[in-house]
Amino acid sequence: MLTLRSGLAGIVDDQQAYQAVLDAICGIDASRADAFRRATRWRVGRMLSESGQAHDVHTDGNGD
Secondary structure: OOOOOOEHHHHHOOHHHHHHHHHHHHOOOHHHHHHHHHHOOOOOOOEHHHOOOHHHOOOOOOOO
């Protein structure tokens, strides 16, 4: 399950998770999905919420 606390390194290594994140951002704004893909630093210890683009993706209200 992906949440805003999911690790970026794990997302980039999981094709389904990576695509789900891009699809979610693209559903809001395709140019932001492209910017997310190009600009995100996929480092161990960084969470999706730290990516700069993901904060606009709708969540369940609990940060998940």
